[in-house]
Amino acid sequence: MPRVPLVRFLVLALACLGGAFFVDAAERPAGLAVTFASNGASDTTSWPGVHLHVASGQPPSPFVPPGAFTATWNGYVNSELRSEYTFHVEGSGEVVVEVNGASVASGAAAAGKPLSSGPVKLNKGANALRVAYKSPAAGDAVVRLYWSNAETPRNPVPSSALAHDESEALKSGERVREGRGLFLDLRCVRCHDAGERASVPELAMDAPTFAGIGSRLGASWMARWIADPASVRPGTPMPRMVHGPEAATQAKAMAAFLSSLREPNVQAAKEGDAEQGKALFEKLHCIACHPSPEGGEAEPGKVSHKQVKAKFRPGALAAFLSRPSEHFQWTRMPDFRLGAEESAHLAAYLAKHAEGDAPAEGDSEAALRDEGKRLVETTGCLQCHALPGGKPSGRSRPLSQLAGDTWSGGCMADTPVGGKVPAYALTSAQRDALRAFAKTDRASLGRHVASEFVERQSAALRCAECHGKHEGFPAWELL
16 A cells, blocks of 8 residues: 655644745655565565665565665655755665756765765756665665755655656555555465464454353344445455355354353443543544444445444443453454443443444344354354354465465455355455465565554554544654
């Protein structure tokens, strides 16, 4: 996914100090294109600016091996008026800075000894910028580009002053990167073993545990969810595991079994005040990830609260708000450290504006539960979900045996094939991205790059929806 952060307050600050630049966003995306190359492999992606810190022995990108590498940034630096700037490079290694095709600074950068250009004339509009970097023979690879002029002190060149073209190499690199992210998010390794070399943190992602799930979720809601997860929550990584004319009946049986898994000594639900819950909803900026419960329009990436009344058993929603990760370590719901009363107030507000009825009490027939247990244990649910005493039904072929040109059948088929094959609600573009990743050597699953992990997770967690947008939340790009 492209790195295109906006450093709004820095733009305003520089403008007040006399800085002259603008965002050419109408024509080109912000930031620069960067190509990493190492040991014959290369990777092109977008980057907010010229800055990098790669620990000794680590790769700059998950798509190139560790070792000596080069990084080449290409794009444009935008100026609102004709102006003069001096460029500075700090870090370690060899650097060449070119503006409008002319070298303005070149040589070795060193800690405490920046490499600086003379005054560089920038034309009004887009000025071609190229920065070529070669990592040092030993130690960490560090580089950062700054600029200054008579009116503005030295500052990192922000992404809002930079732009780049969409080349085929960039599109290809971003497609593979999206496919890798989908492979991780869909927990593909739960069925297709990636081998001992795989070490990316998301490979250990869990799913909500089945232990005590009947004390938390209603049977009717679980039946709808199992029958067709994507219709309940668009964009979910949960696949449909039941198919054909018997799907609804099988989902009902599985929900009956799961509903019977109860936790002992569940505390009675506390009464909450919906008005106080509304105030909490606003204070916590829940709107960053959820539409307003009071009729807010659905937005891509936002999770609606309309189903919480039918989904959660009495008291379970408040318990979840108090301890979001108790039953799902990789949940995207943040832990606000809410007390029991605060959780009850917020739950009351959400339930007040939700649709449907609260889950009905009562147990299903034993035969239905037994059939549901059999289905849960044999359809593949336990590949991702933990069940005390339960065992996964068995993995499919390991990743090493799945050639890149074969990712068109099974769970990657354009239309569901039925049987025990998971049916993912993927777009054609997402399937293309997964297939592009399949054609790589997949060695990237064994290369953990902290900055890339942070970028991927911050996008999934929507960090920028609060940081830089609300008072008291510093801009995400500058944390």
